[in-house]
Amino acid sequence: MAATPAKKRIAYYHDDDIGAYSYTYVHPMKPHRIRMAHNLIVNYGLDKKMDVLRPERASPHSMTAFHTDEYINFLTTVTSDTLEELTGHGTRFLIGEDCPAFDGLFEFCSISAGGSISSARRLNDGQADIAINWAGGLHHAKKREASGFCYVNDIVLAILELLRFHARVLYIDIDIHHGDGVEEAFYTTDRVMTCSFHKFGDYFPGTGALGDQGIGKGKGYAINVPLRDGIEDESYHSMFKPIIQHLMDWYRPGAVILQCGADSLAEDKLGCFNLSMRGHAECVQFMKTFDVPLIVLGGGGYTIRNVARTWAYETGILAGVDMNEDLPFNDYIEYYGPAFKLDVPNNNMDNLNSPQYLESIKVTIMETLKQMPFAPSAPNMPVPREVRLEEDLDSDLELDTRISQKTRDAFTERYGDTLSDDEDDMPFLSPPPKVQRLNGNGHRHGRGRRKKVVPQNGFEEDTTAESDSDRPSKEPIKPKRTFFAANGPRPDLLTAIRSGALAPRANGQ
Numbered sequence: 112m113a114a115t116p117a118k119k120r121i122a123y124y125h126d127d128d129i130g131a132y133s134y135t136y137v138h139p140m141k142p143h144r145i146r147m148a149h150n151l152i153v154n155y156g157l158d159k160k161m162d163v164l165r166p167e168r169a170s171p172h173s174m175t176a177f178h179t180d181e182y183i184n185f186l187t188t189v190t191s192d193t194l195e196e197l198t199g200h201g202t203r204f205l206i207g208e209d210c211p212a213f214d215g216l217f218e219f220c221s222i223s224a225g226g227s228i229s230s231a232r233r234l235n236d237g238q239a240d241i242a243i244n245w246a247g248g249l250h251h252a253k254k255r256e257a258s259g260f261c262y263v264n265d266i267v268l269a270i271l272e273l274l275r276f277h278a279r280v281l282y283i284d285i286d287i288h289h290g291d292g293v294e295e296a297f298y299t300t301d302r303v304m305t306c307s308f309h310k311f312g313d314y315f316p317g318t319g320a321l322g323d324q325g326i327g328k329g330k331g332y333a334i335n336v337p338l339r340d341g342i343e344d345e346s347y348h349s350m351f352k353p354i355i356q357h358l359m360d361w362y363r364p365g366a367v368i369l370q371c372g373a374d375s376l377a378e379d380k381l382g383c384f385n386l387s388m389r390g391h392a393e394c395v396q397f398m399k400t401f402d403v404p405l406i407v408l409g410g411g412g413y414t415i416r417n418v419a420r421t422w423a424y425e426t427g428i429l430a431g432v433d434m435n436e437d438l439p440f441n442d443y444i445e446y447y448g449p450a451f452k453l454d455v456p457n458n459n460m461d462n463l464n465s466p467q468y469l470e471s472i473k474v475t476i477m478e479t480l481k482q483m484p485f486a487p488s489a490p491n492m493p494v495p496r497e498v499r500l501e502e503d504l505d506s507d508l509e510l511d512t513r514i515s516q517k518t519r520d521a522f523t524e525r526y527g528d529t530l531s532d533d534e535d536d537m538p539f540l541s542p543p544p545k546v547q548r549l550n551g552n553g554h555r556h557g558r559g560r561r562k563k564v565v566p567q568n569g570f571e572e573d574t575t576a577e578s579d580s581d582r583p584s585k586e587p588i589k590p591k592r593t594f595f596a597a598n599g600p601r602p603d604l605l606t607a608i609r610s611g612a613l614a615p616r617a618n619g620q
């Protein structure tokens with residue numbers, strides 16, 4: 112393992128507006144948790160150790176580096192009034208109730224994606240060793256469809272940006288759910304290795320079996336670690352560390368993205384793992400020890416007081432700060448009672464992952480990896496087009512017209528010299544958040560499964576060849592009312608591949 116450099120330059124992306132959006136009152140996904148984490152981070156003084164930056168928002172055009180034009184157009188225009196019509200009565204774009212068309216949806220996506228794209232650009236520019244975007248990590252979003260609370264796949268967009276400068280990128284996912292959207296986007300290329308540790312079996316999204324390893328040129332470059340309920344810290348790291356160490360040594364990525372979904376913590380409202388805060392954060396600590404540019408993203412996490420604790424603690428680990436176990440006073444202190452501690456302990460649930468089961472998985476994965484070539488080179492590598500943020504927008508002018516000098520002064524007084532001189536990054540300033548009102552339209556229906564999924568290669572820019580015209584506009588509608596409970600059929604992608612209906616794209620990507 113490489114020695115830890117004395118000091119890493121950290122770029123921390125945050126836009127406080129993110130906390131004002133609401134998926135609906137009853138929805139388990141609460142963007143408010145990101146604001147809570149940020150408030151803890153500031154009250155621990157971690158902002159003094161990092162470049163605190165407000166990301167440029169991602170433009171619709173930038174999102175089409177991965178998503179289809181028609182899907183992004185839809186996201187920019189949909190309202191509760193037009194939802195039924197634009198989705199073909201719930202048969203495309205937003206299917207089921209997991210992904211509601213809440214007020215401000217596109218702006219929410221542009222903040223989330225803007226932070227991850229900005230993170231990649233910051234690493235590419237050599238201005239940071241580590242970038243953090245807790246508003247990112249929305250790993251289920253597909254090329255033409257929202258899934259599992261995720262609309263725009265900020266991770267795929269960030270990876271595409273990294274691939275402009277790096278021959279190989281490693282994506283690691285410690286959310287309890289399989290990182291299906293990212294895996295699918297890069298399933299046919301060796302330039303991105305995806306590695307997901309997740310609950311498998313009767314669980315959303317249903318993908319991520321041990322034998323799913325990629326196809327074509329990408330065969331062997333998708334790694335899935337299927338786990339069972341109740342895995343605790345020691346068992347988890349008996350898998351995570353040797354597998355990741357091998358990937359770092361053998362695949363030799365130029366950059367790494369770590370998705371830190373916090374629904375793998377004990378006591379998560381939707382999860383069933385048993386990781387403590389420190390066990391979860393050990394993955395972050397482990398990745399910090401490698402001298403490779405690193406992007407750390409959020410993801411799932413539904414017991415929001417524990418999400419905020421964990422992401423604040425992990426920020427502290429990346430910033431190299433020892434944090435007092437007694438929480439500082441903060442704007443959301445009432446959430447953390449009665450103990451008010453910086454801790455998420457394990458509980459006493461059974462660990463259904465026997466040592467034999469874990470060993471057998473590990474052996475299978477390691478045997479496969481040993482057959483892979485060392486640091487596959489990418490001669491004549493295709494360079495994804497540049498991911499543009501708010502093009503046609505002069506950041507400085509925008510800043511001047513939107514934010515008064517008084518607000519700037521207040522910011523400087525509070526945050527000191529943490530402002531960036533980078534023209535690409537707006538400093539973190541918080542205009543008054545918009546109050547997001549919900550429309551209460553909480554009962555939508557969707558198809559239980561997709562008709563067809565094609566390999567969604569992030570390199571592709573062809574958004575015309577795969578129109579949605581193959582989707583029936585009115586097929587029988589099936590209620591789907593439970594969050595993440597649709598432990599759906601085996602992935603259509605794999606079914607299609609096995610049936611020979613789909614072959615890797617002609618360009619071998």
Ligand SMILES: [Zn+2]
Nearest residue numbers: 286288374411
């Ligand atoms: Zn999740």
